[in-house]
Amino acid sequence: MLGGIKLLQQSTAIFNKVRMASSNSCGFKAAVLQLTVSGDKSANVANALKRIQLAKQNGCTLAILPECFNAPYNTALFRQYSEVIPGGETCKALSQAAKSNQMYIVGGSIPEICDDNVYNTCTVWDPNGNLIAKHRKMHLFDINIPGGICFKESDALSPGNSLNTFKLGKFKIGLGICYDIRFSEMAALYRKEGCDMLIYPSAFNMTTGPLHWSLLIRARAVDCQAFVAVASPARITNSNYVAWGHSMIVDPWGKILDEATEKDMDLYIDLDFNARENMRQQIPTENQRRTDVYDTINVKNKF
Numbered sequence: 001m002l003g004g005i006k007l008l009q010q011s012t013a014i015f016n017k018v019r020m021a022s023s024n025s026c027g028f029k030a031a032v033l034q035l036t037v038s039g040d041k042s043a044n045v046a047n048a049l050k051r052i053q054l055a056k057q058n059g060c061t062l063a064i065l066p067e068c069f070n071a072p073y074n075t076a077l078f079r080q081y082s083e084v085i086p087g088g089e090t091c092k093a094l095s096q097a098a099k100s101n102q103m104y105i106v107g108g109s110i111p112e113i114c115d116d117n118v119y120n121t122c123t124v125w126d127p128n129g130n131l132i133a134k135h136r137k138m139h140l141f142d143i144n145i146p147g148g149i150c151f152k153e154s155d156a157l158s159p160g161n162s163l164n165t166f167k168l169g170k171f172k173i174g175l176g177i178c179y180d181i182r183f184s185e186m187a188a189l190y191r192k193e194g195c196d197m198l199i200y201p202s203a204f205n206m207t208t209g210p211l212h213w214s215l216l217i218r219a220r221a222v223d224c225q226a227f228v229a230v231a232s233p234a235r236i237t238n239s240n241y242v243a244w245g246h247s248m249i250v251d252p253w254g255k256i257l258d259e260a261t262e263k264d265m266d267l268y269i270d271l272d273f274n275a276r277e278n279m280r281q282q283i284p285t286e287n288q289r290r291t292d293v294y295d296t297i298n299v300k301n302k303f
């Protein structure tokens with residue numbers, strides 16, 4: 001824990017072992033799974049496992065699940081669906097899936113219970129089935145747009161207080177959850193930490209989704225010069241919270257490499273990190289920052 005920023009990373013020994021099996025020098029193939037989420041937790045988890053296996057069959061090294069993929073996205077239900085990490089049924093299933101498919105899994109998010117607090121938490125699993133990172137949503141989704149949407153996660157959830165990264169081979173990946181993407185300071189810290197990619201399991205809504213969703217994803221990609229992947233639940237029009245869908249992966253230039261519709265579907269995308277290196281050399285903003293003028297992030301939050 002340095003300056004309020006905690007990094008959770010696997011040990012070098014595991015890292016080396018996994019790297020051999022799972023990535024090459026310039027990239028890997030990622031799956032973004034846009035799953036239908038119902039009130040039946042076991043069915044949600046079983047569906048995720050099936051789709052992870054399909055991603056493996058399609059040559060993917062990494063599978064990314066949506067925010068709140070095992071439970072309805074509903075403040076009144078978070079506690080009821082919550083489970084402990086890593087001992088709960090969802091974590092056990094994800095760990096097993098990572099091991100049997102020899103994949104990395106970014107387990108979207110699930111309602112986590114810890115010391116009677118409930119968190120919106122993302123877990124990450126390596127191909128040995130080990131939990132290598134955990135991120136609790138830092139910025140709770142509390143908004144009120146008259147005639148649009150009123151949602152108050154803080155009625156039911158506590159916020160996380162740390163930034164979290166993990167390594168896939170030589171690539172460093174920073175984690176956020178949905179509303180976290182609106183806070184560019186957080187992404188800037190991940191960039192400063194050297195992240196090659198940011199992943200945000202998400203569930204935007206029908207009011208903000210149309211204008212803000214791809215804008216924010218592309219903005220974070222361009223200002224961090226990193227890949228950004230976001231996985232949403234599929235849209236179910238008669239549910240309490242209607243998700244925007246449109247899961248996507250954007251490259252460091254801000255180009256949308258692939259985008260889902262609102263329907264239940266998966267994306268499989270080859271990521272070539274050479275493109276990222278080229279961009280960082282051609283537009284070297286990292287070395288051009290005027291930290292003599294705006295030094296808040298750099299001074300307060302040294303990793």
Ligand SMILES: NC(=O)CCC(=O)C(=O)O
Binds near residue numbers: 141178180
């Ligand atoms: N689940 C969320 O955090 C939703 C965020 C969202 O929709 C937004 O507009 O921001």
